[in-house]
Amino acid sequence: MVKAKTIIKNAPKIKPKVAFYGITGCAGCLLSVLFNEDEILDLIELIDLKAFPFIKEVNVEEKYDYVFIEGLVASKEDLEEVKRLRENATFVVSLGACACTGCIPAYRNFTLKENYEHLLYKKVEDLEDVQPTPVDMHIKVDHYIPGCPPNKKEILTFIRSVLRGKIPIPYSSPVCVECRQNGNECLLDVGKPCLGPITAGGCNSVCINGGLECWGCRGPSKDMNLELMIKILREKGFDDKFIQDRMRTFAGLKLPMLDEVIKHTKEKVGAKNE
Ligand code: SF4
Ligand code: SF4
Ligand code: SF4
Structure with a gap:
C-alpha cells in the first residue's frame, strides 16, 4: 500500500536550515529521528538538512535555524561543540534524556571513580575535564524533547509545528x-x-x-x-x-x-x- 504524503499547510517557502548533532551519548536519540520511517522522509523534503554527521558525509557548518543536540557534556570536546552549536543556531533543542537531564552517563557524578574508570576506553585523565552534565548547564536551550530514547512522534510533532511557525507546548502532567x-x-x-x-x-x-x-x-x-x-x-x-x-x-x-x-x-x- 502506498502511504499518503505528509502535507504541511503553509510550509515556509524558504526551508529552515536544520542540523542534528551528537555529543556523548549512545546514538539512540538520533536513531529515533531516523526510525520514523516514511514520515521523516516526507518531512526532510521540507527542511534543509545541513548537518547530520551520524548519517551524512558532507556536513555544512554555518548558521542553522534549528539544531538538535543528542548527548550530555562529558568532555572538553563536548563543551566546545555545544558552544559552537549555540553560536551558530537560532534555536537549540536538547534531544533525549542525556541532553535534558544527564541520564545514565551522568550517574558517575554519584559514584566513586574506581567503580567506573575500568569501563572507559578513553584516557582516564579525560574524566577530569568536565563533570557529566546536561546541555543546559553550559548553553541556553530553547526546547526540550526528553526521554531515553525520546518519543519518535514527539520529534515529528516538533518538526511539523516549526514548519507551521509554532513551537509545541510541552506535556505538563505526570x-x-x-x-x-x-x-x-x-x-x-x-x-x-x-x-x-x-x-x-x-x-x-x-x-x-x-x-x-x-x-x-x-x-x-x-x-x-x-x-x-x-x-x-x-x-x-x-x-x-x-x-x-x-x-x-x-x-x-x-x-x-x-x-x-x-x-x-x-x-x-x-x-x-x-
Ligand atoms: S514510562 Fe515514559 S517517562 Fe517513564 S521510563 Fe518509560 S518512557 Fe520514560
Ligand atoms: S538519552 Fe538514551 S537513547 Fe539518547 S543518547 Fe542518551 S542513553 Fe542514548
Ligand atoms: S498510575 Fe501507577 S503504574 Fe501508572 S504511572 Fe502512575 S504509579 Fe505508575
Whole structure:
C-alpha cells in the first residue's frame, strides 16, 4: 500500500536550515529521528538538512535555524561543540534524556571513580575535564524533547509545528495521567517501584503499557511531590538506598534535593514513632 504524503499547510517557502548533532551519548536519540520511517522522509523534503554527521558525509557548518543536540557534556570536546552549536543556531533543542537531564552517563557524578574508570576506553585523565552534565548547564536551550530514547512522534510533532511557525507546548502532567487514560493496572498497587507520579509525561506511558514500571527517563514533573513518592516507596518495602539509586538513574542531576528530602522524611518518621 502506498502511504499518503505528509502535507504541511503553509510550509515556509524558504526551508529552515536544520542540523542534528551528537555529543556523548549512545546514538539512540538520533536513531529515533531516523526510525520514523516514511514520515521523516516526507518531512526532510521540507527542511534543509545541513548537518547530520551520524548519517551524512558532507556536513555544512554555518548558521542553522534549528539544531538538535543528542548527548550530555562529558568532555572538553563536548563543551566546545555545544558552544559552537549555540553560536551558530537560532534555536537549540536538547534531544533525549542525556541532553535534558544527564541520564545514565551522568550517574558517575554519584559514584566513586574506581567503580567506573575500568569501563572507559578513553584516557582516564579525560574524566577530569568536565563533570557529566546536561546541555543546559553550559548553553541556553530553547526546547526540550526528553526521554531515553525520546518519543519518535514527539520529534515529528516538533518538526511539523516549526514548519507551521509554532513551537509545541510541552506535556505538563505526570506519566500517571496517560497511564490511567490507557487503563493500566497501577504497578505501585502490586508492589512495583513505579516513578510515574513524579515523572513528566508525554510518552503515552509506554513502559507501563508493556508491563514495566516507569524509571523516570523524562525527568521530574513540574510540581512533583517527592516527599510523598519516597513515603509510598518506603511503605512498599523499598529501602532508601534503592529509592535513591532508582531516582538518580535518569534524572539525578535534576533532583539535587533528593538526599535532603530522604533525610528530612526519615527524621519525621522517626519523630512520629518516638
Ligand atoms: S538519552 Fe538514551 S537513547 Fe539518547 S543518547 Fe542518551 S542513553 Fe542514548
Ligand atoms: S503504574 Fe505508575 S504511572 Fe501508572 S498510575 Fe501507577 S504509579 Fe502512575
Ligand atoms: S514510562 Fe517513564 S521510563 Fe518509560 S518512557 Fe515514559 S517517562 Fe520514560
